[in-house]
Amino acid sequence: MKDLILGLLFAVLGIAVIVMARSFSTIDGLQYGADLFPTLIGTGMLAGGVLLALSGVRQMNRARAAGEIAAQLPRPSWTVVLPVVAVIGYILLADTLGTGLTLALAMFMLFCSRGVRLLPAILTSVIAAAIVTFAFTRLLSVPLPLGPWGF
């Protein structure tokens, strides 16, 4: 099932790439322009996607013929979105809250979701955020966004 969906997605992406590549410019007098390579990639994606989708269908048929219920993979826990939320949160909040505070909050959230006890969670997130922020802003002089308090 997964292979079928991913295969179709790749096929659609391949078509989109081919269509977009048609608008890339070519130089007069040259037969090949900026569009050739992306078109080849798009074609490859389309072909690979179709092959993958077909093998997905074949797998499902075989499973149905054998009377098996498709093997149920363990569904991922909902907490899988938390790292994503943490990164988006950083991108949106770092300019107002500052890198140090945002990182500490992100890490604290992740610690708590995995059952780290409160005090160690607070201490580790504050110390780790302080070290990371200090190392990158002071030692490596990276202009990380800093909040109104300067960290």
Added chain:
Amino acid sequence: MSELIDGMLLVFNLQTMLVIVVAALFGVFVGAIPGLSATMAVALLVPVTFYMEPTAAIAAIITTAAMAIFAGDIPGAYLNIPGTPASAAYVSDASALGRMGRVRECLGTNLICSVIGGLAGTLVLIMVAPSLAEFALNFSSFEYFWLAVLGLSSAVFIAPGSPVKGFLSLMVGLLLATVGLDMVTGSPRFTFDVPDLMGGINFIPVMIGCFALNEVMKLYASRESASAAAKGDSAERHPQTGTVFGKVPGNLRKHWRNVTRGSVLGTLIGALPGAGADIAAWISYAVSKKRSKTPEAYGKGHLEGIVDASSANNAGICGAWVPALVFGIPGDSITAIVIGVLYMKGMNPGPTIFIDNAEMAYGLFTAFFVANLILIPIGYLAIRSAHIFAVTPAKVLMPIILAFCIVGAFAINNSLTDVWIMLACGVAAYLLASSDFPIAPAILGLVLGNILENNFMTSMIKSNGNLLAFFERPISAGLGALVALIVLFPLFTKAWLKYRKRPALQSAPQGGR
């Protein structure tokens, strides 16, 4: 000669040596913690190396990689969990030895084999790379096109798993490489009017996303903590006796053939584009078992296979640098990162590296020796204090790694766009990896995409679109034929398996298995 001394001086100074020691400690730590791989260690290191001297930066990467590959053996022997995928091949042997109370002997032998393998790989690199580079000076765009195709196709067709999925993964990498201004016409492609994308997608945020964020997400997707798996009968419950190096000379004398074979095989497999240390370990373990007089002892605490495979994985790390330095074609995902760092440091890989940058090339060779020798003291300390790694749970480390991912991705161009790219690639890598897509082809595609396209376009323009020109020069025809062989490789293995299966099926009823 003066270049050799200058190159050595680039390494033997206080600053670089200090960097090497710190990198070794970092490598031990990341390698010894299950779930954190050597590639992840290197990907996290790159934003920091950005601010170092070129030689120190490269030395840091070499040391971290070599150290992490060895340190992956430590939790394997103590907890039956390989620290990095490269240690997975012989983990059952190592943990069985641990249960017999022979952890120190096993890890001491591992350590010395790793050092020998690494030094052997380094010697091959030093001897082969310059002469190969001289030969490669005659290469034109046709040969480089084929070399890039060779690297990409072996990543897709030789690596284990579905070739279709590997191929699609590769296409994603190639597509990412086309983003930005086109080299031939100068027109923007797939930039969606985002100014930061005009210069193309920087591969470091992609790498951090694929190898670090992806792992963080994997932990948060699992329902129980990883440490639960270690609760079984592990070496920690058994009294450990003996010294680390006491029995090593005897073991090496007994298995010197295995050390040699593992080192040679590992270097060769490492040099093959697309196959890295983990594949080197698996193959040499299998070869060792096949050629052994006691194949039945494998997997039950037999040192022979460990000797082969632990020499091979460290040799593979060095072997991967041969195509990376000479052709700019990475041998594995670590050297894929390295190539990006080399470009950033103005040390462009390619056959002229030994002419334009002889001093730095000698510095690099020296760094390889130092990195492999420093394995001995730091590895010894790590073996003696191994319990530290067992008590550091992933749930404490992963959030800190995530913080590093964010800040590291930002630091490359000082822009939040790179953090978005890191996020998108991490999520995509997580989704693809959980459907059994290999990630390495995508990285190779991104790194090699521009080389592939430029040489392809140059060749097409030179030959006026005549595809036969790709086979007209002898070397390029040879490389083309090699590519064809590799593409057909899955068919060969299928035929071989069928051939092997037939007699096995006939004897099955009598065998009673």
